[in-house]
Amino acid sequence: MQAVVEQVRNLLSARVTDTPFAARHPECVRFAAGGKMLRADLVLRLGRTLGRPQSFSVPLAAAVELIHAASLVHDDILDGATLRRGLPSMWRLMGTANAVLFGDMLFFLALRILAECDGELLKLLSGMGCRICEGEYLQELQVEKGSVSWEDYLKIVRLKTGALFAFAAASPVPPDRQDLRRELELAGYALGTAYQIADDFLDVRGGCAMTGKSSGQDRRLAGVSAVVVAEKCRLSPIQEVGKLLEEAQIRLRPWPEVHAVWSHYVEERIRSQISQCVSDL
Template identity: 30%
Template structure:
């Protein structure tokens, strides 16, 4: 995997080049979350998917950079909407600067991402634009409950597919596409990436309950404070056990009292709903791994087959 590590180093160098600005304040604000680190999961997937074709090349690197810039930009906006204080273990951009600066820097990074992707041709721009629409659509729907008559579980999974799955799907698609992989292989990576995104978000939602510290990069219980319906809470709501009455009461909406947040976390951590959510993530991991069955066996395919289980295992 030395090629992968070398490729990620190239992506990181290029990211720092792209966020540079003549204005020192804008440069610092643009690099705030980039310098905080992060998993670089999306560019890693782009580079890995390229091994299903001819491997890493300049276009693959640029595509990986564009995807990561889009992700970084979305984090600036997410933190404003969530009123977050911490991101990636450091003060969030909105806490470090202010909401207006965080929003504008997020917009600037979206522009930088579009500029990078524009260098890859019209088809790449079209894919980027559709991905951006789905990202925004998912965020809008995430702020609302399921519409009247809609199944809450279906609504929830649809939100995850849009707000998280869409960009990870594009990351995988770009990698295969710009490495010259066959169209059928690119199609597999589109669906594979979306499933990885679902698994990734499900694991995050479980970690928001089970982590004892800022293991997930955010304060545990963030979703409970905001009243966000995640999979463990949706499974909890199916309960008819009288013993769950207090937990159901606590999770009926946003929790403003910190003692009640901690009480809800303790009760949820030992509740079967959390294990059901983990099992759901593992079912999706099985589905993602099976998608790769038609592809010729290779080291890259073996790594991609193991990846969904590694992502799901983050919540274990």
């Protein structure tokens, strides 16, 4: 599987290298092709299980990672974060205006790749993209409000983080298996929400060397962080994460082969990262 992930990285590098940004700022290629590739890995594993050829799954995984990278570029501008993926944030590297344009470019590169791969998925992605933006907007509203319930927090992160995991999980499913696609989409929402809870704790507890990004960069958003909201609501983050991961597993039990691949992915790529963030809380 690692060799196929490298194919995704190579495709990302090639597409971003072919943009005007790369000639002046070659670091942007490393940024776009970097990261943990969690969403791409999910696409590739499910695609293989569902009989999708690599000619389909590799471009699809690249499109998902481009959307993720674009959202990070814009998030770093909003949050004033100075480090991402071990590199200066794109707005520090090329200036705020150019970083906005670079993030936009990444979005449109993703759409182009997806259109080449399977144009029918553009409708699904556009819906998920709207949900990501809705989640970010709700987060900004809650920053202004200053008081967030756990239910408010879950709604925000389900949209802003869960939506792309949902797309990564649902998009490899053939169109004639809508029941499975729907359950994988819902499982992806749960997985992404669990991952964001852990990431909020990592932002507080992890240093730059561990995370590759600015530590404590979400101070502006502290009131809508799992760290603050869970403590205020007297909730155990471990239990909340566990419930979300279990919800995803239950949804996929009617499809044993998919369930097995999902379980292996969660154990290998997700649970260990979550554990290091919330194990002692």
